[in-house]
Amino acid sequence: MNELVNKLRQGNRRALARAMSSVGATGHAESSLEVCLRESTGQVPWWGFTGPPGVGKSTLLDALLVHLREHGRRVGVVAVDPTSTRSDGALLGDRVRMMRHAVDDGVFIRSLATHGHHGGLSDATLHCARLLELAGYDPVLIETVGVGQNEVEIRSVADLCVVVLGPGYGDDIQLVKAGLLEIADVVAVNKCDLPEAQRLVNEVRQEFAAAARDIEVVAIEAKSGNGVPELLQRLFELDRARRTETAEASRGRRRTLGEIRRRTEFSCRQALGRAMTGPEVEQWITKLNRGECSLATVISRLAALALAELQQEADDG
C-alpha cells in the first residue's frame, strides 16, 4: 500500500491509471487503498462543472486547462458520461474536446461511466478525484454528465460548482424553477457569439438578483477562449476562500457524508430490485388490485426483505 502511495506521489501515471481502475467497484468490501484515500485527502478543493448536454462543458474544460497550465498548475480531470441502460456500455466522448492536453505531463484526464448511478456522477468519481489529489494534481476538475433540471449531486462532491448554460435553455420561467441554478457558485453562459446568449446572461443575472444571491454570471465562448480568463479569475477567488482550515475540516466531512448517502441509496435500490422479483410480489399485486391490502403494507414488507438482505451482505462481508 505504501509503495503504491509513493508511486502515486512521485507522479507515476501508469500506477495512477491502474489504481483508478481498481477503485469504486460497488458492493465489494472497501479496499485498503480506498480507506487510505479517505484519510489522506481533503486539502485540495475540487471544481465541479455541470450543465445540460452539448452546452460546452468539455470544451470549457479544454480552454481552462490551457490557462491553468499557464499559471503553472498541474490539473486532474474526471469526466463522466452516461452508461447505456440497455447494454451497460458507454461512449466516453469528453476527451475528444481535450486531446491537445493528452501528452502534457501536467494534465491527467480520466473518463468514467455512470454505471447505473443516477445524479450525474458515478461511484468511482469520488475515488478517482481523491487519487488525483493524492498524486498532486491541484485543482481537480470534475465534469458531470449532461444534466437536466434535477441532477444536482455534484454539489455534495465539489467544493465549488460551475453551472454551464448556453442559448436554447428556455425562457426565464425555466430559470425560476428549482434545480441547477440553486447549486451554482458561478454561472458560465457559453456560446456568447450567438445572439440569444446575451439575453440568457441578463435573465440569469435577474434571477439571482431576485433571489438576493450574489452569484457571478460570466459570458464566455469556450471554443475561442473569450471570457475564459475572467471566469478563471473568479474561480481562483472562490478557490482561495475555500483554502482555510475550517473549510478543510468541513470538506472531509461533506465528502464522506455524500459518499455514505450515495452508496446507501445505491445498495438499497439494488436490494429492493432483487426483493421485487421474489415470489410474493405476484400475490401482492393481486391483493392490491382486489383492495385486500394497502400499498403501505406492501412497501413495508418489501423494505423489510431488502433490509434483511443488506444485513446478510454486511454479515458475510
Place this chain on the structure above:
Amino acid sequence: MRKLDQAGQQDLTSCTVDAHPPKRILIGKVGLDGHDRGAKFLIRALRDAGYEVIYTGIRRTPEQIVQTAIDEDVDVIGLSLLSGAHNQLFARVAELLKEEGVEDVVLLAGGTIPEKDVPYLEALGFRHVFTPGAPVSEILSALQQELSSRE
C-alpha cells in the same frame, strides 16, 4: 451485460454488482485522415455490445493515442486509418507502447489496408486487421475471443 425483460424494461435484478466491470476500448484515428464514419459506426456498435468506448476523435498523433490509452487504462486499442499511412503510423503506436512497457493491451487495426500489408501489421502485434466490408459481427466476436483468452 444487462438483460431486458419482456416489456423491454430494465431488469432490476441484473443491475446487481458487477463482478466484471465493462471492458474499456480506445478507438483512435491517427494521422491526417478525417474519414471517421467507420470509427463512429464502430463506437456505437461497441457501446451497444456493452463496452466502454473512449473515442479520441480525428487527426491524433501516435503519442496522444498511447498516452490516452495508458491514462484511461484500456484493455483494447483499435486504430482506424484510410489515408494509406498505416504502416508508418500504426508501427509508431506499437513502438511507443513497447517503449512504455505496455504489453497487455489488445491491438486491432481497421481501414483501407491492402492485403499485402496485413502480415506486416500482424508482425507488429496487431491481432486482427479489418478491411472494408468486414461485418461488425466479425469484429465483435474476434474482440470477445481476444478478451476471453486473456482472462
